[in-house]
Amino acid sequence: MAHKFKVGDHVSWNSEAGRVSGTITRVHTSDTTYKGHTRRASEDAPQYEIKSDKTDHIAMHKEDALRKLN
Numbered sequence: 001m002a003h004k005f006k007v008g009d010h011v012s013w014n015s016e017a018g019r020v021s022g023t024i025t026r027v028h029t030s031d032t033t034y035k036g037h038t039r040r041a042s043e044d045a046p047q048y049e050i051k052s053d054k055t056d057h058i059a060m061h062k063e064d065a066l067r068k069l070n
Helices: none
Strands: 010-015 018-028 032-034 037-039 047-052 058-062
Touching (some): 032 047
Antiparallel strands (some): 018 047
């Protein structure tokens, strides 16, 4: 299955602080550990690792939480 996003894509997502944007740095297609917790991922439901534009924060989200920016 083709993923909706790829490494290098500029995306945004909602956080407690409002809308945040960043660049996808990795696409996980198998279960992975993130911040001490197992994040479920598969070829059909990948998890995207994203580096924030404004900070060094790394976030991880599923496809449906992200919106592609131009």
